[in-house]
Amino acid sequence: MNEVDAAIAWPDEIYGVLKDMDVSQVCYVPDAGHKILIERSIADNQMTTVRLTTEEEGVAMLAGSWLGGAKGALLMQSSGVGNCINMVGINQECRIPLLMLVTMRGEWGEFNPWQTTMGQGTQDALESVGVIVHRLDDATQTADTIRAAARQAFLSYRPVAVLIGQRMIGYKEFAK
Amino acid sequence: MTDKQATLDRRDVVSRILAGREDALVITGLGSATWDTAAAGDNPLNFYLWGGMGGAAVMGLGLALAQPDRRVLVITGDGEMMMGLGTLATIAVAAPSNLAVMVIDNERYGETGMQEGHTGAGVDLGGMAAAAGWRKTTIAWTEEEVNALAPILFKEPGPIFATVKVNRDPVPLVLPARDGTAIRARFRAALLGEKAAE
Numbered sequence: 301m302n303e304v305d306a307a308i309a310w311p312d313e314i315y316g317v318l319k320d321m322d323v324s325q326v327c328y329v330p331d332a333g334h335k336i337l338i339e340r341s342i343a344d345n346q347m348t349t350v351r352l353t354t355e356e357e358g359v360a361m362l363a364g365s366w367l368g369g370a371k372g373a374l375l376m377q378s379s380g381v382g383n384c385i386n387m388v389g390i391n392q393e394c395r396i397p398l399l400m401l402v403t404m405r406g407e408w409g410e411f412n413p414w415q416t417t418m419g420q421g422t423q424d425a426l427e428s429v430g431v432i433v434h435r436l437d438d439a440t441q442t443a444d445t446i447r448a449a450a451r452q453a454f455l456s457y458r459p460v461a462v463l464i465g466q467r468m469i470g471y472k473e474f475a476k
Numbered sequence: 477m478t479d480k481q482a483t484l485d486r487r488d489v490v491s492r493i494l495a496g497r498e499d500a501l502v503i504t505g506l507g508s509a510t511w512d513t514a515a516a517g518d519n520p521l522n523f524y525l526w527g528g529m530g531g532a533a534v535m536g537l538g539l540a541l542a543q544p545d546r547r548v549l550v551i552t553g554d555g556e557m558m559m560g561l562g563t564l565a566t567i568a569v570a571a572p573s574n575l576a577v578m579v580i581d582n583e584r585y586g587e588t589g590m591q592e593g594h595t596g597a598g599v600d601l602g603g604m605a606a607a608a609g610w611r612k613t614t615i616a617w618t619e620e621e622v623n624a625l626a627p628i629l630f631k632e633p634g635p636i637f638a639t640v641k642v643n644r645d646p647v648p649l650v651l652p653a654r655d656g657t658a659i660r661a662r663f664r665a666a667l668l669g670e671k672a673a674e
């Protein structure tokens with residue numbers, strides 16, 4: 301896939317890998333960066349989608365899903381990562397997989413200064429509780445990166461996050 | 477807040493309820509609810525939380541969605557539930573018919589030293605669940621009401637939210653396994669058999 305196509309198609313690429321990896325539960329706090337992936341998941345009758353009020357609900361929920369034999373993915377933006385930190389203790393103490401797909405804000409041409417604090421602290425916050433972090437900044441690497449993260453989460457029983465760079469998503473333009 | 481006296485013994489309540497569980501899957505909220513469930517008798521289909529405060533009910537949601545043919549019961553404390561109030565909305569919207577949550581409500585944070593909690597000041601957890609749209613909410617103050625509760629929790633279409641008002645008498649400490657990897661491996665093996673190894 302060339303760069304221009306990849307820049308448009310990355311949410312579909314993620315969706316394809318999730319299907320391929322047998323992910324059947326998708327939970328999310330609504331997010332502009334994940335708009336297409338959320339819509340595709342909802343449209344898929346084989347997938348159970350759950351809208352959350354706050355991101356840590358998804359950490360606990362997917363731990364329950366996995367106990368019951370189902371694989372899931374948690375979609376959020378970087379501002380929600382801090383909410384999840386204590387709940388990740390469930391994954392660490394029990395060696396329960398977790399796949400977090402995080403769209404980044406506050407890192408690349410950001411217009412909203414209030415996104416910067418959590419955006420700049422996202423990777424450190426995750427790593428401070430032992431979450432394995434992969435960066436995805438080049439859309440042509442989407443499928444490889446998501447697949448590697450999903451494999452590591454589900455086959456090695458670890459919490460793994462993919463930080464999808466703001467450069468890839470494009471900055472949010474407010475009405476001029 | 478209320479004039480009613482809570483006289484039920486929490487250990488007795490949890491034992492009575494679990495006597496009717498059959499093959500139900502049980503998740504317990506951290507602290508006293510975990511000890512109560514362990515005291516009622518260990519079971520490989522118990523998943524004991526020792527942390528993740530606020531996450532017990534919504535963990536039950538994930539399990540209920542993954543296992544639609546099994547009944548899932550979450551047993552937790554009023555303080556633990558209060559930390560996950562948003563999950564009342566999330567669960568109501570997801571509407572799993574096989575999920576029930578039972579809150580052991582002592583109107584206190586027992587585990588941390590019996591400090592007063594919001595339910596003691598009049599906050600109605602069941603009312604919040606009802607307002608969110610849970611299919612059934614109920615409250616038990618008496619032994620008769622507890623006896624009537626088991627068939628509701630395990631048989632009626634959910635999501636069901638039950639509050640049980642209990643007294644604050646001290647109970648002996650009964651601790652289940654503490655190693656999370658052992659708890660989850662045992663649970664998955666009992667539930668999924670060979671598929672647990674996947």
Ligand SMILES: Cc1ncc(C[n+]2csc(CCOP(=O)(O)OP(=O)(O)O)c2C)c(N)n1
Pocket residue numbers: 386505506507508509527529552553554555556557580582584585586587588593
């Ligand atoms: C995130 C988090 N905050 C605080 C605590 C400390 N803590 C442990 S148990 C508990 C609440 C106990 O209250 P409740 O759920 O009502 O249980 P019970 O009264 O039956 O002991 C608290 C606040 C914690 N473990 N985790």
Ligand SMILES: [Mg+2]
Pocket residue numbers: 553554555580581582583584585586593
């Ligand atoms: Mg309490």
